Amino acid sequence: MKKTTNAKRPPPDEVLAFMLGSDEYGIDMQRVQEIRGFTAFAQEAHELDLDGGVANLRGIRVPIVDMRKRFSLGSPVFDESTSVIVLNIDGRTMGVVVDGISDVHRIDPKRVTPPPRARGGLKNDYLIGLGTFGPHSVTLLAIDEVLATAA
Template sequence: MPHNTTSFTASEAGISDLALSEFLAFKLGEEEYGIDILRVQEIRSFERPTRMANAPEHILGVVNLRGVIVPIVDMRIKFKLSPVNYDIFTVVIVLNIGARVVGMVVDGVSDVITLSPQQLRPVPEFSSAIGSDHLLAIGSLENRMLILIDIEKLMSSADLGLFPALVH
């Protein structure tokens, strides 16, 4: 039976945890994305990381965050967006992924958004730099649309190359 947009639920989008409703909104290029706020440890201003030899292009290097060595991933490079311009709005979102800490460079952070299950829409099937299995849903809020990312799946994916021990 086809679903109309008014009866769509989060479980139909493949989101099993209905409590997952608060997202940190951030910008990459012209698009706005959202990630589970519970994965965010902190937001820091961008500082040039120490480059690591033979690291993939999207891994800018590492920073020392209070004694923890944190890999820094530039999401614009990873998603093959227009040339990266680091400015005063560029920030690093520090994430807790399992027992690991990783930094994600984005163009800017806007706010924390609470979305109800009725505001979530399924992700359409198409080819993009972000695999559809790494996307949760499209969040719709007034005149804004957020692409909601399963940040744990994305950061631990084999193609990102961050956590080889986690890949089976």
């Protein structure tokens, strides 16, 4: 029997890879609107309330999700690597706080294997598969599913 990725969603053509702790994740690059350093983002947002999960960015209220909290990965650490990925999810602008940005990768569907078993605050519905790029792998996230309850 051939192993496949999450049947609900095919892997994206290109992913933005980011770090949460020592794990690397990838999201569909077509969803990415902009990437900001956390400090620059906080300075540009008129209001920034991570507890309430909202920023006022250039007059637009942007729900903000701290991915460490969402996946129960411990307390967030805000340093020079911390970034905010501003996304467009079905016409809504949202932001996710991550520990750092890794790279942009093209996806070869033949190199995507079934997702690993979800752990911590991850749910199996959040996982598309495991994409292999050179010597390392990236867990591919269905960011729409991850953020479905955030708005």
